[in-house]
Amino acid sequence: MIRVQDLSKFYGGKRALGPVSFEIADGETVGFLGLNGAGKTTALRILACDLRPSAGTVSVGGVDAVAEPHDVRKLIGFLPENPPVYGDMHVVDYLRFAAELRGMRRPEFAKRLPEVLDITQLGDVQDDVISTLSHGYRQRVGVAQAIIHNPKFLILDEPTRGLDPVQIVEMRNLIHDLKQSHTVLISSHILTEISQTCDRLIVLGGGKILGVGSETELAAQETEIRQVTVAVRPPNSDADTRKTIADALAKLDGVAAVAEPYEQGGGLLYTLSTSKDVRAEVSRAVVGAGWDLIKLDYSRSELENTFIRLVGGNDASN
Amino acid sequence: MRATSIIFRRELGAYLRSPLGWVVTAVLLLVDGILFQSSALGSGEHLSADVLRTFFLLTGFVSIVGGVALSIRLIAEERQTHSLVLLNTSPVRDVEIIAGKFLSALVFLCIMLALTLYMPKLIMVHGKITWTQVAVGYLGCILVGAAALAIGLFASALTRQQLIAAVAGSAMVAILCNLFPLAKRLDPPLKDVLSGLDLWWVRYMGNFMNGVLNLKDVIYYLAVIYFFLLLAVKTLEAKRWQ
Numbered sequence: 001m002i003r004v005q006d007l008s009k010f011y012g013g014k015r016a017l018g019p020v021s022f023e024i025a026d027g028e029t030v031g032f033l034g035l036n037g038a039g040k041t042t043a044l045r046i047l048a049c050d051l052r053p054s055a056g057t058v059s060v061g062g063v064d065a066v067a068e069p070h071d072v073r074k075l076i077g078f079l080p081e082n083p084p085v086y087g088d089m090h091v092v093d094y095l096r097f098a099a100e101l102r103g104m105r106r107p108e109f110a111k112r113l114p115e116v117l118d119i120t121q122l123g124d125v126q127d128d129v130i131s132t133l134s135h136g137y138r139q140r141v142g143v144a145q146a147i148i149h150n151p152k153f154l155i156l157d158e159p160t161r162g163l164d165p166v167q168i169v170e171m172r173n174l175i176h177d178l179k180q181s182h183t184v185l186i187s188s189h190i191l192t193e194i195s196q197t198c199d200r201l202i203v204l205g206g207g208k209i210l211g212v213g214s215e216t217e218l219a220a221q222e223t224e225i226r227q228v229t230v231a232v233r234p235p236n237s238d239a240d241t242r243k244t245i246a247d248a249l250a251k252l253d254g255v256a257a258v259a260e261p262y263e264q265g266g267g268l269l270y271t272l273s274t275s276k277d278v279r280a281e282v283s284r285a286v287v288g289a290g291w292d293l294i295k296l297d298y299s300r301s302e303l304e305n306t307f308i309r310l311v312g313g314n315d316a317s318n
Numbered sequence: 319m320r321a322t323s324i325i326f327r328r329e330l331g332a333y334l335r336s337p338l339g340w341v342v343t344a345v346l347l348l349v350d351g352i353l354f355q356s357s358a359l360g361s362g363e364h365l366s367a368d369v370l371r372t373f374f375l376l377t378g379f380v381s382i383v384g385g386v387a388l389s390i391r392l393i394a395e396e397r398q399t400h401s402l403v404l405l406n407t408s409p410v411r412d413v414e415i416i417a418g419k420f421l422s423a424l425v426f427l428c429i430m431l432a433l434t435l436y437m438p439k440l441i442m443v444h445g446k447i448t449w450t451q452v453a454v455g456y457l458g459c460i461l462v463g464a465a466a467l468a469i470g471l472f473a474s475a476l477t478r479q480q481l482i483a484a485v486a487g488s489a490m491v492a493i494l495c496n497l498f499p500l501a502k503r504l505d506p507p508l509k510d511v512l513s514g515l516d517l518w519w520v521r522y523m524g525n526f527m528n529g530v531l532n533l534k535d536v537i538y539y540l541a542v543i544y545f546f547l548l549l550a551v552k553t554l555e556a557k558r559w560q
Contacts, residue, residue: 011560048407052558073409084404086328088335100324101408145404 001026002047002153002183007056009042009207017042017207019056026152029179031194032187034204037260040187041081043204044157047185048078061152074103077151077182081158083142087131091122091141094130095148102149112148119177120144121170136167143174147182154182160193172197191215205273206250206257226274230282231267231295242268248285254278267294321410325418326425329392333426342387343430346380354437366445367529373437374455374527378518381463384430385423386491389470390484392419393554397478412554416547420471427463431456451529458526461539465517466491468546475553491517494542517542 001023008018017039024030032040045051046058049069058065065072086094095116099109117123120140125133130141139159146154159175160168175197178184188194195201195215203211203218211218230249234241242261245268250258254276261268272278279298286293333339358364358372396402405415438452466487473487474480498519501512513520521535 050403050406050558070409070411073407076407078403078407080400080403082400082403084401086332086401087399088332089328097324097328098404098408101321101405101410103320103409 001059001061002185003057003059004043004047005057007043007046007058008054009039009046009051010054015207017046017204018054020204020207020209021056022202022209022212024183024185026183028200029175029184029186029198031198031201032185032204033189033191033194033201034187035189035259038189038204039207040189040204041157042207044078044155044185044187045080047153048076048080048155049073050078050080074149075152077146077149077154079139079142079146079154079156079159081161083138084145085130085138085141087129089130091126091128091130091133091144094141095144098145099148102151104149109148112150116144116148119147120174135162136164136170139163139167139171140174143171143178147178150181152183153185154178155185157187158189159186160188160190168193205259208257210257210273226277226298228272228274228278228282229269229295229297230272230286230293231264231269232286233267233292233294235291237263237268245286245289245291246270248289249282252278252281252285254281265294267292269295319414321408321414322418322421325405325410325415326422329419329422330425333388333422338391339388339426342384343433346384346387346430347433350376350380350434351437366441366447367451369441369445370438370447370451370455370529371527373434373441374459375523377431377434377437377455378459378462378522378527380434381427381431381459382466382491382495382518384427385463385466386470386484386487388423388426389420389467390474390480390487392423392471393474393550394478394480394483395474398480406558412551415554416471416475416550420467420547423467423471424460424464427467428460431459431463448529454526454529454531457531457536458522461526461536461543462517462522465494465539465542465546468543468550469494472546472550472553475550475557495519 003023005021006019007021009016020043032043034040042051046053047060047065049065049072053066060072061075063071063075089097092113095113096109099112104112117126120143122137122140122144125137130138133141139162143156143159146156156175160171163171175184175186179197186194186198200212200214201218202209232245234245246258246261249255249270249272254274255272255278256275257273259271261270263269272282277298279296283293283296353376354373357376358369393402396405438447441447469490470483470487473483473490476486477483494515495518497512498516501509501516504512521538525532525535
């Protein structure tokens, strides 16, 4: 079991994650859903002991990940956003290196290798130099290194990133196979991508948990989640002003999250995830601060936009 | 220790596979050979001991440049290509990562230095020097090169940009190598402190290059190596908190 309690991470003075708390049972497949900057990667890197938290506790398989990261790493296989491969190595040599780092002896590796090559369908390229492989194959090599030591917990950060449609389907099938024998944590910013694969979703936005449950359960909560879009034209749009505006909006009653703004039509467009209609409060706050209010929208969109509404929709235009 | 050995083998393999190690070796050996030929062999008659001194002056310099050049990629490149995550998320301690990488670069540096052995052999054929003088000189080259490696490895741990690491590493080595000329302009006790910390003039040029083996010189270099490797380990550790 993975147990996370009041976990936070700051980069400098900026809060990237938290405080968040959640539990993941053995054998479960859980998806971390959120837009860029939502805190997914930070959360997964902390669970994989690649990063230390600023506050809170993390227990993986009953072992404290902050006090005993060395022991937790033995239980985990991690595929980061960019597969951690060495371009100058041959696929099999690289997998042997990864296996030995995880404490496997050569006979164990020799026994496990055919199985992993079969699961990841790397047999055809096992003797190739990694730098000559396509992105899809490199991603597979990344998965292979994560499972070579048969870890109890498998953490995959955006495993379908940069893959073409065929490769995405293949990766989805691969994850489906891996579910049978591992507790799997996957992150993505595409709802459909992980809703098909995961038993449960944890929706992150602005470093906080916005929703937990299956896709159906999240949709049922939908009437409670609304989205307000506000375009503000401040005297200048430097980073400090953007932050000041975001902070002012985040303080309003009923605002769950404020997504990173982007420039549109001469103003800064903020998307707020709210639990009620806060247009009046937003307009008063903006005008009261001396900024121009140039657009204010309120929406209660349909089920298919569950995720966008939950996380604030800052990348909805991408 | 097992992890150190695994990382050592991978890194040494990377040097042997990639053109970088061989290009650095070829360029430095070429420069060493040309300068040795022109300064030691090609300008009239010299005492064998003087020729050997000149050889170790050049080879010591080559060892320092090679040390910095070989070490810069060790961590910075891994950060740039994201492969460091594999090491960071494996049950491997930071000290094992640094030790494995340092030892691999040191062995490659020793291979590079071994390829210069034909030059003292040439001096032996035409003059009179002892193997002890040669051995002490090479020990000095290895120690000063290993110190440069440790400093370069620390610089490499600081940043993901290899160019910045190269500039930072070179600057640190250049400063440590020129503390003695600076110390000469100062009064004690600062003078004694700075000349005591000098990496090149006092210990290498003053003793090793002349075939003089002094235990405290060896200890000094080992201390410098330990200090910068420790800094590299602590830097890796600190980066996890950032």
